[in-house]
Amino acid sequence: FLAVEGFRDCCLCLVFCRVVVRAKQWYQRRVRGFNDNCVKTCVPEQGHCSAAADPFFITFDGSEFAFKGDCKYNFFGCGDIKMYADHEKEKASTKTKYLEIAFKTDVYKLEGNTVTINGDEVTAPLHKVYKDGSALKIQDVGQFILTIVQDGKDPLVELSWDKLTSYNLKVHGTCKGQTTGMCGKWNDKKKDDMTMPDGKVAESVEAFGTAWAVDDEEECPTPPPIPDICEDFGLATEKAGFEAHVRSVLKVGVLGLCSKVIDITETVDAAVQEMCLCFGDKNCACPVFNQFAAACDAADFNTAGWALKNKNTECAPTCPEGSSFMAAGPKPAPSCSDPNGGRKTQKGCFCPEGQVMEGGKCIEAGDCKCEYAGQRYDVGDKYDKPDICQSCKCVGNGKEKCDDIKCNTKCNEDEIEITVDGECCTQCLANWVEAVNPRPEATVNEPLALTCKVTGVEVTADDIKWVQFAPEVDVSKPKRIFDISDDGLVLTIKSMNEKRGGNYKCVVTKDDKTSEGVFEVTLPIVHEDLIEPVQETVQFIEGKDVVVEVKKLGGTITDLYWECNGVKVEKKIVNKKDSCKLILKKATADAAGSCTCFVKGVGSQDSAEIKIEAQANEVTVTPVKKKITCTIGKKKCNPKCTVEKTVGTVSAKSVKICKLENDKPTACKSAKKKKGKFGKSLGKATEKTAGQYVCVHSEDGVETISEPMTVSLKTKEPKEKGKKGQI
Numbered sequence: 001f002l003a004v005e006g007f008r009d010c011c012l013c014l015v016f017c018r019v020v021v022r023a024k025q026w027y028q029r030r031v032r033g034f035n036d037n038c039v040k041t042c043v044p045e046q047g048h049c050s051a052a053a054d055p056f057f058i059t060f061d062g063s064e065f066a067f068k069g070d071c072k073y074n075f076f077g078c079g080d081i082k083m084y085a086d087h088e089k090e091k092a093s094t095k096t097k098y099l100e101i102a103f104k105t106d107v108y109k110l111e112g113n114t115v116t117i118n119g120d121e122v123t124a125p126l127h128k129v130y131k132d133g134s135a136l137k138i139q140d141v142g143q144f145i146l147t148i149v150q151d152g153k154d155p156l157v158e159l160s161w162d163k164l165t166s167y168n169l170k171v172h173g174t175c176k177g178q179t180t181g182m183c184g185k186w187n188d189k190k191k192d193d194m195t196m197p198d199g200k201v202a203e204s205v206e207a208f209g210t211a212w213a214v215d216d217e218e219e220c221p222t223p224p225p226i227p228d229i230c231e232d233f234g235l236a237t238e239k240a241g242f243e244a245h246v247r248s249v250l251k252v253g254v255l256g257l258c259s260k261v262i263d264i265t266e267t268v269d270a271a272v273q274e275m276c277l278c279f280g281d282k283n284c285a286c287p288v289f290n291q292f293a294a295a296c297d298a299a300d301f302n303t304a305g306w307a308l309k310n311k312n313t314e315c316a317p318t319c320p321e322g323s324s325f326m327a328a329g330p331k332p333a334p335s336c337s338d339p340n341g342g343r344k345t346q347k348g349c350f351c352p353e354g355q356v357m358e359g360g361k362c363i364e365a366g367d368c369k370c371e372y373a374g375q376r377y378d379v380g381d382k383y384d385k386p387d388i389c390q391s392c393k394c395v396g397n398g399k400e401k402c403d404d405i406k407c408n409t410k411c412n413e414d415e416i417e418i419t420v421d422g423e424c425c426t427q428c429l430a431n432w433v434e435a436v437n438p439r440p441e442a443t444v445n446e447p448l449a450l451t452c453k454v455t456g457v458e459v460t461a462d463d464i465k466w467v468q469f470a471p472e473v474d475v476s477k478p479k480r481i482f483d484i485s486d487d488g489l490v491l492t493i494k495s496m497n498e499k500r501g502g503n504y505k506c507v508v509t510k511d512d513k514t515s516e517g518v519f520e521v522t523l524p525i526v527h528e529d530l531i532e533p534v535q536e537t538v539q540f541i542e543g544k545d546v547v548v549e550v551k552k553l554g555g556t557i558t559d560l561y562w563e564c565n566g567v568k569v570e571k572k573i574v575n576k577k578d579s580c581k582l583i584l585k586k587a588t589a590d591a592a593g594s595c596t597c598f599v600k601g602v603g604s605q606d607s608a609e610i611k612i613e614a615q616a617n618e619v620t621v622t623p624v625k626k627k628i629t630c631t632i633g634k635k636k637c638n639p640k641c642t643v644e645k646t647v648g649t650v651s652a653k654s655v656k657i658c659k660l661e662n663d664k665p666t667a668c669k670s671a672k673k674k675k676g677k678f679g680k681s682l683g684k685a686t687e688k689t690a691g692q693y694v695c696v697h698s699e700d701g702v703e704t705i706s707e708p709m710t711v712s713l714k715t716k717e718p719k720e721k722g723k724k725g726q727i
Contacts, residue, residue: 043172043173043174043176044173044174044176045173046170046171046172046173046298047060047170047171047173047175047176047179047186048060048168048169048170048171048294048295048298049075049076049168049169049171049183049184050166050167050168050169050291050294050295051075051085051096051166051167051182051291052165052166052270052287052288052290052291053095053165053166053270053274053284053287053288053291054066054068054093054094054095054165054270054273054274054277055067055085055087055094055095055096055165055166056266056270056288056291057182057183058291058295059182059183059184059186059190059193060171060176060179060183060184060185060186061184061185061186061187061188061189061190061193062190063184063190063193063194064266064267064270065205065266066205066226066270066273067094067182067205067206067208067209067223067226068087068089068093068094068223068226069087069094069206069209069210069213069220069222069223070087070088070089070094070220070223071086071087071210071213071214071215071219071220072084072085072086072087072100072213072214072215073085073086073087073181073182073209073212073213073214074180074181074182074212074213074214075169075181075182075183075212076157076169076171076179076180076181076182076183077179077180077181078156078157078171078175078178078179078180079150079175079178080103080104081101081102081103081148081156081157082101082102082103083099083100083101083102083159083169083181084099084100084101084102084214085098085099085100085167086098086099086100092229092232092233092277093277095165096165096166096167097111098110098111098112099111099159099161099167101146101159103134103136103148104130104134104421104422105421105422106118106128106136107119108136108138108146110138110144110146110161110163112163112164113163113360115138115144115374117373117374122373122374122375123358123359123371123374123375123376124138124139124140124144124359124360124374125137125138125139125140125332125333125335125357125358125371126138126371126372126373126374127337127371127372127373128372128373128374128387129385129387129388130387130388130421131387131388131389131419131421132150133150133151134148134149134150134151135148135149135150136148136149137149137332138374139332139333139335139348140333140357140359140360141329141333141346141347141348141349141350141357142317142318142319142320142323142325142348142349143160143161143162143163143348144160144161144163145158145159145160145161145346145348146158146159146160146161147159153172153174155170155172156171156172156174156175157169157170157171157172157175158170162287162290164287165287166287166290166291168291168294169183170298171186180197180212181212182208182209182212194208196208196211196212197211197212198211204225206222206223206224206225207222209223210222210223228273229273229276229277230242230272230273230276233276233277233279235276235279235280238276238280239272239276242272242275242276242280243268243272245275245282245285245312246267246268246271246272246275246285247264247268248312249285249289249310249312249313249315250264250267250268250289250292252310252311252312253306253309253310254293254296254301254302254303254306254309255289255292255293255296255303255306255310257301258292258293258295258296258299258301258303261299261301262292262295262296262299264292267288267291267292270288271285271288271289272285274287274288282313282314283314283315285315286307286313286314286315289307289313289315290315293306304327304328304347305325305327305347308325308327317349319349320349320357320360320361320362321361321362322351322352322355322361322362323349323350323351323352323357323362324349324350324352325347325348325349325350326347326348326349326350327347328345328346328347329341329345329346329347329348329350330342330343330344330345330346330350331343331344331345331346333346333348333350333356333357334350334351334355334356334357334365335356335357335371335398336356336358336365336368336369336370336371336397336398337370337371337398339354339356339365339368339398351363356368365397365398366397368397368398369394369398370383370392370394370395370398370399370400371398372385372392372400377394377400378394379394379395379396380393380394381393381394382394384405384424385402386405386422386423386424387421387422387424388424389404389405389407389424389425390402390403390404390405391403391404391405405424405425407424407425407426408425409425409426409427409428410428411428412428412430413513414430414513414514414515415428415429415430415432415513416428416429416432416456416457416510416511416513416515417429417456418432418455418456418457419456429455429456430515431515432454432455432456432457432508432513432515433452433453433454433455433506433507433508433515433516433517434452434453434455434517435450435451435452435453435505435506435517435518435519436451436452436453436517437449437450437451437519438517438518438519438520439519439520439522440519440521441522441523441524442493442496442501442521442522442523442524443496443523443524444496444497444498444523445495445496445497446495446496447492447493447494447495447496448492448493448496448521449490449491449492449493450466450490450491450492450493450504450506450519450521451489451490452464452489452490452506452508452517453489453517454489454508457510457511459488459508459510460487460488461484461485461486461487461488462488463488463508463509463510464488464489464506464507464508465506465507465509466482466484466491466504466505466506466507467504467505467507468502468503468504469502469503469504469505470503475491475504480494481493481494481495481500482494488506489506491504491506493521496521496523497523498523498603500521501521501522501523502520502521503518503519503520503521504518504519504521505517505518505519523603525600525603525604525605526603526604526605527604527605527606528555528601528604528605528606529553529555529606530552530553530555530557530599530601530604530605530606531550531551531552531553531557531580531597531599531606531607531608532550532551532553532608533548533549533550533551533597533608533609533610534549534550534551534579535548535549535610536610536611537610537611537612537613538610538611538612538613539612539613539614539615540587540591540612540613540614540615541614541615541616541617541646541647542587542588542589542614542615542616542617542647543586543587543588543617543647543648544586544587544647545583545584545585545586545587546583546584546587546591546612547581547582547583547584548581548582548584548595548610548612549579549580549581549582550579550580550597550608550610551578551579552577552578552579552580555601555604556601556602557599557600557601558600558601558602559599559600560575560580560597560598560599560600561597561598562582562595562596562597562598563595563596563598564582564584564591564593564594564595564596564612565593565594565595569582569584569595572584572585580597582595582597587614589614589616591612591614592612592613592614593611593612594609594610594611594612595609595610595612596608596609596610597610615646616646617645617646617647617648618645618646619643619644619645619646619697619699619702619704620643620644620645620704621641621642621643621655621695621696621697621704621705621706622641622642622643622644622706622707623639623640623641623695623706623707623708623709624640624641624642624677624679625639625640625709626707626708626709626710627709627710627712628709628710628711628712629711629712629713629714630682630685630689630711630712630713630714631685631713631714631715631716632685632686632687632713632714632715632716633684633685633686633716634684634685634716635681635683635684635685636681637681637682637683637685637689637711638679638680638681638682639657639679639680639682639693639695639709639711640677640678640679640695641655641671641677641678641679641695641706641709642676642677642678643655643678643695643697643704650673650678650697652670652671652672652673652678653670654697654698654699655670655671655673655678655695655696655697656668656669656670656671656680656695656696656698657669657671657678657679657680657693657694657695657696658693658694658695658696659691659692659693660691660692660693660694660708665694665696665705668696671695678695682711685713687713689711689713690711690712690713691710691711692708692709692710692711693708693709693711694706694707694708694709695709
């Protein structure tokens with residue numbers, strides 16, 4: 001255990017706390033620390049969790065397992081920090097594609113050499129400070145190191161990402177017993193390391209990992225148990241040689257010393273499996289060796305640069321061009337904002353003196369730009385830091401000049417001032433009281449709780465009044481009927497009945513500001529047979545009236561209305577004592593579908609749906625004669641047709657006689673109706689009269705054309721004169 005960090009001028013306390021390491025050996029360390037009351041306080045030592053390669057996990061409490069799920073998983077959570085790893089399937093292997101860190105209102109993503117904040121790509125190193133004093137930094141020392149400092153804990157968490165597939169997490173002892181995710185509960189009990197979000201202990205690693213998946217089980221199924229990769233790949237005979245190599249690495253130097261304290265059984269197996277995945281490539285075991293080295297560091301061994309001194313491995317770290325590996329480089333690493341770096345030490349890739357790492361490359365410190373939240377600014381650029389209420393200007397070489405932002409928030413009478421994460425100035429909020437369940441459905445004789453939520457201001461029960469309206473009645477005091485929670489935010493109606501339904505509101509008054517949340521309380525409406533259709537299906541012909549009717553079955557009806565095809569109909573309703581009719585005048589095809597009669601009774605309701613099927617109003621146009629012979633010079637040349645409709649009469653104005661020219665009706669003239677037939681005289685017949693004619697009926701933009709009538713001509717026969725004397 002370690003004493004809580006943080007120093008004040010009031011006192012200096014010397015505290016002896018115990019530390020336990022994997023060797024189960026106890027010793028004392030003198031530390032100094034205190035809480036706000038200057039009382040000596042010890043907190044647990046830093047916790048460690050890691051995942052390497054395929055991935056192979058080591059939890060805070062030392063459980064070791066491989067998990068090959070193919071989704072995004074929550075591997076750590078404490079307070080307002082949540083961390084996720086997205087796994088990607090590659091044949092028999094599963095790799096960690098990226099890490100996601102949710103902190104405050106931001107989401108940071110580490111994927112390969114790329115860093116994003118809320119989806120926007122930024123450049124490491126970077127830092128961001130939050131309103132409560134918390135600070136997040138990302139260093140680039142060949143690997144990304146993300147640290148969060150909060151409440152004097154420096155750091156609260158430190159996450160290392162090798163930009164490939166592996167990560168290592170260090171967590172402040174104040175999180176012990178409060179962690180969530182695949183790193184385990186961190187309570188010194190391996191037996192419950194596989195605890196799922198529902199508090200139950202999983203029976204298998206596969207079920208445990210799947211329980212922490214972000215997606216549901218349908219989108220993220222439980223993976224099958226992991227087979228022996230060496231057996232699957234036909235490398236069973238090579239396995240002993242691979243194991244001999246792994247053990248030779250773990251028995252040399254500082255790892256050899258550490259292996260006498262930490263059990264290496266699971267580490268050996270994981271490293272051999274990685275070698276089999278790569279068909280014997282020794283470098284594929286390096287992430288597992290590095291993971292073991294991190295566990296050794298947690299047990300107070302110094303493994304920095306272990307691979308450079310180990311002759312049995314080729315796991316020596318590689319660095320970006322221009323930089324070199326240092327076992328004890330400065331921590332934090334030199335950056336544009338701090339070219340000298342920190343006084344502590346860390347292993348990693350560092351640039352030569354006078355240079356800093358920017359975007360994975362070494363640059364001259366004199367070429368530095370200003371940085372905030374991963375964005376770069378040139379000399380003269382202005383930018384805001386809203387979380388800490390500063391407006392800054394880049395003055396060169398990574399240096400900036402910042403001034404406090406002045407706020408002048410003025411709110412209306414019904415608004416309150418609230419603090420918003422990520423914003424400097426307070427904002428005005430209206431409707432700061434809301435009903436959490438504004439339209440609850442009650443059950444007769446059962447209790448019903450109404451809950452109010454207040455945003456942006458602290459209130460007590462004395463600030464809250466509950467009323468029922470209209471008329472407005474204070475219901476805060478009748479204890480026999482109502483009960484109010486200690487904080488005043490929940491009103492419980494102890495036993496619901498019809499009289500206690502209606503509208504309620506919680507009225508909150510704070511600093512002469514008032515807001516309210518409104519509830520509409522109803523009892524569920526019971527179905528009752530109040531009506532039935534006279535005909536379940538009604539057929540109609542376009543142009544005719546449609547009549548739909550329901551029969552009333554004798555219950556009390558307090559309200560009745562009709563809807564046709566989802567639209568409420570308010571006209572042409574004939575409501576009688578024992579029935580109700582809806583009449584749709586001169587219905588068109590659009591009326592087809594359904595009409596429903598809805599009725600309400602006393603605490604009940606019913607409906608009756610009637611289907612409406614339309615029949616088209618067909619028009620038939622038929623020539624009286626298809627061949628007509630007319631005499632040249634005579635007027636008796638009159639094409640005729642009959643016109644019939646399924647419904648309705650045919651107007652002479654809707655019928656025309658037309659001549660066909662190129663199969664199109666032309667020179668149309670209105671027909672006259674005589675004895676049920678429609679015709680039009682073509683006048684005195686001439687040679688131009690000959691041809692084809694049609695009868696055309698037009699109505700509502702629809703034309704119906706008869707078959708052609710062919711008019712041919714004959715010459716007029718001369719009259720014979722009678723001879724004299726003939727009888």
